[in-house]
Every structure is written in structure tokens, then in C-alpha cells.
Amino acid sequence: MLPFNTIQAAEASLGRNLTVAEMLWFKYSANKSDYFLYCHNTIFLLLFYSLLPLPYMIAELLRSRKIDRFKIQPKIKNSFGDMFRCYRDVMFIFVLVVGPLQLFSFPVIQMIGIRTGLPLPSAWEMFWQLLVYVLLEDYTNYWLHRSLHCKWGYDKIHRVHHEYTAPIGFAAPYAHWAEVLILGFASFLGPMIVPGHTITFWLWMIMRQMEAIETHSGYDFPWSPSKFIPFYGGSEYHDYHHFVGGRSQSNFASVFTYCDYIYGTDKGYRYQKEVFEKSREKSKSGKDNISRQDLKAE
Known part of the structure; x- marks a missing residue:
């Protein structure tokens, strides 16, 4: 609970006028524990x-x-x-x-x-x-x-x-x-x-x-704002961890990928992604067609 009974008392304590955000906060929280x-x-x-x-x-x-x-x-x-x-x-x-x-x-x-x-x-x-x-x-x-x-x-x-x-x-x-x-x-x-x-x-x-x-x-949308965050893992990164299942020793990161990279626990994911990208290129040329779900590499 705020130690001020009025906005004037709050401004006197701070030695300045309250900002708009502070005014709103005062009105909402003044009488709440x-x-x-x-x-x-x-x-x-x-x-x-x-x-x-x-x-x-x-x-x-x-x-x-x-x-x-x-x-x-x-x-x-x-x-x-x-x-x-x-x-x-x-x-x-x-x-x-x-x-x-x-x-x-x-x-x-x-x-x-x-x-x-x-x-x-x-x-x-x-x-x-x-x-x-x-x-x-x-x-x-x-x-x-x-x-x-x-x-x-x-x-x-x-x-x-x-x-x-x-x-x-x-x-x-x-x-x-x-x-x-x-x-x-x-x-x-x-x-x-x-x-x-x-x-x-x-x-x-x-x-x-x-x-x-x-x-x-379970979805990897290209327009997600998180795509612009450096070293951010995202849905595809963490989905691999679930995809491999109980034996997974890869992609433990919560938000960023640097720990997995430093401690070498993203090798399975990087290998699987490399194989998948190659298979997709072959698929486009009509040579092969491999589903990502068929690539359980760890």
C-alpha cells in the first residue's frame, strides 16, 4: 500500500509532478495492499x-x-x-x-x-x-x-x-x-x-x-517477432527436444541457444537440420522426399 493519501502528498515526497503512468498507478494501487x-x-x-x-x-x-x-x-x-x-x-x-x-x-x-x-x-x-x-x-x-x-x-x-x-x-x-x-x-x-x-x-x-x-x-511462423532476437531458440529448436523424446540429450535451452552450443548439446539438432535441409533441396529437384519426422538423429 502506498504511504501517500493524496497525489499532492506523493508529488511533495518525490519533489516533482507524477508522470501519467505514475498517476494511473497511484489511482489503482493507493488503497490496495x-x-x-x-x-x-x-x-x-x-x-x-x-x-x-x-x-x-x-x-x-x-x-x-x-x-x-x-x-x-x-x-x-x-x-x-x-x-x-x-x-x-x-x-x-x-x-x-x-x-x-x-x-x-x-x-x-x-x-x-x-x-x-x-x-x-x-x-x-x-x-x-x-x-x-x-x-x-x-x-x-x-x-x-x-x-x-x-x-x-x-x-x-x-x-x-x-x-x-x-x-x-x-x-x-x-x-x-x-x-x-x-x-x-x-x-x-x-x-x-x-x-x-x-x-x-x-x-x-x-x-x-x-x-x-x-x-x-508446434508451429514455426516466419513472421514471429522472436525471429529478430539474436540467439533465440524458438519453437522449431525446442520441438526437436520433444521430438526425440526421453532419450534426448539435446536442446536443453530455455530461451537462447548459447548454452547448448557452448556445452555441445545441440549437435544432434544441428545434424538433423543439416540432413533435413539437404533432403528438402533434393525434394525440390525431384530426386528425393524425406519428411522431417523421419529424421530422428541424436
Whole structure:
């Protein structure tokens, strides 16, 4: 809750007029508790998870020739029932795990210093904090994800997520409850080390959700804005990890590809992509026609 009763008091404390964004924030948050504002994060996660996969679901249901050009594993077709069951199961985990976690993690949020007051962070400050968050999450997630592919971790926990060998948008957070907690730590690490404003925290969680849904969408659209992000993995990159399945020791990266390149865990993917590109060139010349789904190289 803001320690100001009026806008005038807030401006007097800051020694300047409030910006338009700060005026809006004051009007919205002045009489709301910090805990209530923190709970918005869960609301945003549920809302974005429910809405963002819908275009991919519609594409999956339509499955016209034009759409199938962008389907990474075109031999796989998911029904409405398949996708709804996935959504239902994820929502169950949200209620069972994320809800209670929300209740008990608020003291940690207070302790590390994620603030709700004024002034609001500048766009430049938010950019650098978000960059730190994504780099920390990406590197930590790589090693946590890779550790889940050891025999015990995979058999006991990670195999649930790999039930989808051809992932769909709703399957992004589809996982064992323990995996939700383990990989959730990687997402929380950045805000823990470099705490900022709660708006930055909201934005970070929304961005992470958007990225996870896109990389699990099963579609590789050339007009996606993520195509312009350097070293970004994307849907095709992560789809290969699911495509290979439980024995996959490739493409562990969460967002970027540099960890896989540095530690040599993208060799299978690069080999498969090279073979596929050659087969496609032959197909164009009428010499050969090999489906990408027939190339399980690791």
C-alpha cells in the first residue's frame, strides 16, 4: 500500500509532478495492499495461459494446407478434446501448486525488496533488469533441465512433460508438480538477485509465459517477432527436444541457444537440420522426399 493519501502528498515526497503512468498507478494501487498487488501475478499467469495458446489451438483444429506449411510435425494432429484435457490438467496443477505457493512466497517477496511504491522504474531500468532476469533464468534453467534428463530425474519427474512428443501451446507448463517448483526457481532467481518494482516482476512473468507457449506451440511462423532476437531458440529448436523424446540429450535451452552450443548439446539438432535441409533441396529437384519426422538423429 502506498504511504501517500493524496497525489499532492506523493508529488511533495518525490519533489516533482507524477508522470501519467505514475498517476494511473497511484489511482489503482493507493488503497490496495502489497499482498493483493502481488497476487496479480497469478491472475496474469492464468489469464495469459488461457488466452495465448488459443490462436495455435485454432490453427491445429483448422489444419488447412496453408497452415500445415508451418506445422513442425505435420503428421501429428491434436483434437479439441486432447487440447482441453491438457488445459484442464495444467489448471489443476496451478490450483494445487501455484496457488499455495503464492500464499507462502509473499514474505520472501517482501524480504528481497520487490517494491510497489513510487517512483515507477524508467523504461531503461526495466529493460536492463529484464535482460538480467532472462539471462539468469536461461543459464539456470539449462542446467536444471539437463539434470532432469538423468535416469532418475526423467523417470520420476520430467517424463510427464515429455508425454507430448509434438508439443502444443497448452502443454508449455504441463509437468509434474515437482518440475513446476524446480524450474520455477530459475524464473524467480533474477528478481531475487536484482529486485525491482512489482510491475517489472509482472512483466517478467508474462514474458516468460509467452516465450514458453510459443516454443511449445508446434508451429514455426516466419513472421514471429522472436525471429529478430539474436540467439533465440524458438519453437522449431525446442520441438526437436520433444521430438526425440526421453532419450534426448539435446536442446536443453530455455530461451537462447548459447548454452547448448557452448556445452555441445545441440549437435544432434544441428545434424538433423543439416540432413533435413539437404533432403528438402533434393525434394525440390525431384530426386528425393524425406519428411522431417523421419529424421530422428541424436
